[in-house]
Amino acid sequence: KNEVEQSPQNLTAQEGEFITINCSYSVGISALHWLQQHPGGGIVSLFMLSSGKKKHGRLIATINIQEKHSSLHITASHPRDSAVYICAVPTTSGGGADGLTFGKGTHLIIQP
């Protein structure tokens, strides 16, 4: 069964700063997911990636399959980026057929 570790657990930064959130997992996977949960609870899928890098607006996700590690970066951070960011991987090496295992999340606060 895959284990997921995220760091940091909490992060407070000033508007405009470059943000990095890290995720490590224990079992080889086909793809890793990054999710965002805003106060009030809604969960949105940001990225699913299996290699290299993906970019969407100011968000960049990278993955190193050999190192079993992924990072989520936010450039030019803004208060509206304040949310919990969650990393998730397939529970087993089966690719997600038996569900995802989630990290505990990184609580990000961007101050104006």
Place this chain on the structure above:
Amino acid sequence: NAGVTQTPKFQVLKTGQSMTLQCAQDMNHNSMYWYRQDPGMGLRLIYYSASEGTTDKGEVPNGYNVSRLNKREFSLRLESAAPSQTSVYFCASNVMPEGSQHFGDGTRLSIL
């Protein structure tokens, strides 16, 4: 598009009462999932349905039952609610188990 719809949004139950949480998706997705989210624990998989007609246990299935009523609907039943089942419950779906998941807005359930 409604996406994934969960009902109810909030519910308070007494210990021993039963309840069914409803989930419906209008995206023609094959796979559906039920998670619970507790402070400090991250999201944990309760049950999932990889396709219509199939259901499987996740990480924390005890005390719950599910029904995949048709391709659109996947319900979660608490037969005899316990205070330990106080949580926020999320339903999710995707086209195939390896794909990005779409989440409902969650049901906040309190068991007194």
